[in-house]
Amino acid sequence: MTTAISVSGLVKTFGATRALDGLDLEVATGEVHGFLGPNGSGKSTTIRVLLGLLRPDGGRSELLGGDPWRDAVALHRRLAYVPGDVTLWPSISGGEAIDLIGALRGGLDPRRRAELLERFDLDPRKKARTYSKGNRQKVALVAALASDAELLVLDEPTSGLDPLMEAVFQECIREVRAEGRTVLLSSHILAEAEALCDRVSIIRLGRTVQSGTLAELRHLTRMSMVVETERPADGVGALPGVHDLRHDDGRVSFDVDTDALDGVLRHLAGLGVRGLTSTPPTLEELFLRHYGDELAEDGVPVAQEAGRP
Template identity: 50%
Template sequence: MTEVVKMEGVQKSFGKTKALSDVSFTVESGEVVGFIGPNGSGKSTTIRILLGIIRRNGGNAEIFGMDVWKNSLEIHKRISYVPGDVNLWGSLTGGEIIDLFMKLHGGGDKERRDYLIKRFELDTKKKAKNYSKGNRQKVGLIAALSVQSDLYIFDEPTSGLDPLMESIFQEEIEKLKNAGKSILLSSHILSEVERLADKVVIVRKGEIVETGTLDELRYLTRSTVEMETKGDIGVMADVAGVFDFEQDGNKATFSAEQEHLNEILLAAGKLDVIKFDSSPPTLEDLFMRHYEG
């Protein structure tokens, strides 16, 4: 796999405010990277640097092996981008704007455009000034997905969409993923990232605090265990690695640390187990680990 996006130690300040102090991550060819963090963590600033909209103060940032600031025009020919709040020309219709965006990019697939318009249920004859936020997002998404790009950058792309449209967006991203496209997805919908991403990058206060696949990061948090036994289940509360133990008769739920799972299973095996369900930590668990405090 080759590196499509490469950021190393990127820094950015606005006056005395330091927005990014150390941002380093990569997006490989054919990889979907989930870029997550709360408002003010540095996600959008990072994306604007990648797009060549603002200039970094330090570090290295490349797309397709080219400097994102010096070669932004060349880079833009091969990328599609959708921001979290799409601004449109109010006097033009949605259809006219989609066609304009496609023409600016260098063409596009009209059959795919028509397919996406139908999928996203967009009335393309309406003027943009009469669109809701969700419909403005649809215009941006349809335009971006109607052209062939090597890298797709989405910054909160489903903001304003209803759950059905969110699901359709996810299905279309999965198609891009299966086609080997590279995708950087910044989203506040953690289930969306969990479903689509090969790798997750968590940013906090302008620094990358975790990066890796979900499987690689799951060790950071505890699994949730639901258990029912014939024996005295209360003894499980004292087993190493068991936390947040709650008992209801011969049933219990608790959190289990990964490194102690073997001890927990050995202890459970002595109690004549009726039920033992273990759920791995979710992306939300991983995210909250870094923001609870």
């Protein structure tokens, strides 16, 4: 296994703020790697260091076998980047922006470009000033996906896309992986990472807290469920893996460990299910559950941290 990205002990400070505090990240060639963390945890800063836009204050980083700062221009020809908040030039059309970004990277496949415009349902004739956030993001995505870059660096690329377009995006990423290319995908949505990523790294406060395959991290995920049954669902609280059971108005709500899901559903089926909603945990909830105690010990105000947008 060769490494596309290798970062260890990365430090970056902005004035008094320590944005990256000894961050580690290993991305193998050919994998889709999820880069997860709540907003403000240092994902974008790490990516900008990897792109040579920011100069690190400490640590070691290697990208495609080169130094991100020193070899920036040469490395950029081999990667494609989609920023988290895509800003374009108001008077330049989406099609022109795609061609420009593509040409500066070393060329686009025109057939792929046309196909992607179709799939993302993007009108390339519109001036950027008339695009919504989602459409600006599509411009950057089409430019990145229509290139033959060996590494795609995507910073929360779906934050402005509707569910339909998110499905198209996931399809495209699977194709990219099938071609053997590498993807670094930052996100604060766990479900997106679950759908796409071979491995994930979870960071918070500029430090890597967990890294591995999703199966290894499975214990982190816990589903929230609200169930309405014909017969009282009294026994549910006693089942293994069920936490925080609450009764209200004929419904029960509880959290359940993902690996205990099967047993709980079997039990519920016998009670006559009238309605059921289940919500995957958000990353913030997950952090709160697993690191809340640790954070409280460090004196970090936990509730405020988790409630931040």
